[in-house]
Amino acid sequence: MSKLGPLPARTDRRAQLSAPRRAVLDLLVERQSLTVAQVAQELGQHPNTVREHLEALDRAGLARRDSLPPAGRGRPASVYSYTPAASFSSPEYAVLARVLVTYLARAFPDGPALRRHAREAGRSWGRAIVERDRGLDGGHQPGRPASTGAGSSGEGTTGGAPGGTPSPRPGNGRTDASRAPGPAPEPAEAARLRRAAVDRLGALLDRAGFEPAAEHDDARSRLRLHRCPVLDLAKDRPEVVCSAHLGMAREILATTGITPGQVSLGAFVEPGACVLQVTSEPAGGGDDAVRVGPA
Incomplete structure (x- = not known):
């Protein structure tokens, strides 16, 4: 292939x-x-x-x-x-997605600004997925620390609130900024938490139609995404669609303490898949960590 x-x-x-x-x-x-x-x-x-x-x-x-x-x-x-x-897909929803992406591209013609807004839209999508999933299992997901909540990816804004205002955590009225960071987990425990978080993300993406396959090693985890719900649109405007997918994945992973710098997306990088990668340490690629096409 x-x-x-x-x-x-x-x-x-x-x-x-x-x-x-x-x-x-x-x-x-x-x-x-x-x-x-x-x-x-x-x-x-x-x-x-x-x-x-x-x-x-x-x-x-x-x-x-x-x-x-x-x-x-x-x-x-x-x-x-x-x-x-x-999963339901219809021509009407495909048309709506194209209209929204086209509007976003016209409203923000600057490349970095466009990708930033696309990631923010993806973060909102990720928060909605997290909240829906939390409601289904009584408020706690496997592999997620009980004290963390959605909207904590720290990319652009804190907690998804406009202008960088921290969002209060559900149920306690405190903000992300009011919490002192806890001690870093040991490497073996951090790797276990990373793998559990990526497996959980894979389950959510599977439900959304991405057909992911996970693989892990000591330094990183990868999700190969074998299907795309908006493939034609992603081919035409990867800077919008793939950036939104990256923002969504980062927001979901942020609920387990994984930072945006640890998460990157390779779009159309290998036969039959895009590759989402989560490293043990921030990779240094910055917020705009979508690579389109093979290296």
Whole structure:
């Protein structure tokens, strides 16, 4: 394979489903993960009917079944979530994305300013992903220190607030600036936390349709992104789209203490993938750490 960069995101497969089964899948996409009983209650259907739809979606690769942690006696309940193959894409959303990117490029024709604003837009996207994911698991993610919160990447502004005003942390009213930095973890522990953070990011990007594959060594972690939800647009305006993707990834990783200088993105750098890299130490590439094309 000689073409550099990822493949397009998978096409919408809802059209192949019956209306009742499509309603079940759409509910999973909206709510992320649900039990049979929850789907039945939401849709007003019998649990046996819902179970049949969910099992069919599982067989088709559009949903995934996992077991909840045991709670007392009996078999643990199953919970269903949608897979990246179920991600919805439509021509209308593609047109909207192109219009927004074109407007941004016209509003900020200067290269560095344009990329900076694109990264800030990506950070807002990352914060939304973090908040949604935190709400799904009761407020804490694996590999994330309990005291950290979204919006702490430190790139451009603090906590995403305009003008550099620190954002208060949820639940305690304190700001990032009011917290004294804790002791740095030992190298082995820092590597473990980095790997857990990158694996968590990979799970979120997988849900968004990027089809990532992670690899780790002592000095760095890499996520190879084999698909892109807006591939044609990324090819036309990588300085906007890829910068936004970098900002989003940095914001998600910032919730585990990884700094922007540790995170860079190589867009269209190898056959079949873009590469997001997270190093143990800041790489010194600055905020604008998107490289387009092979070195």
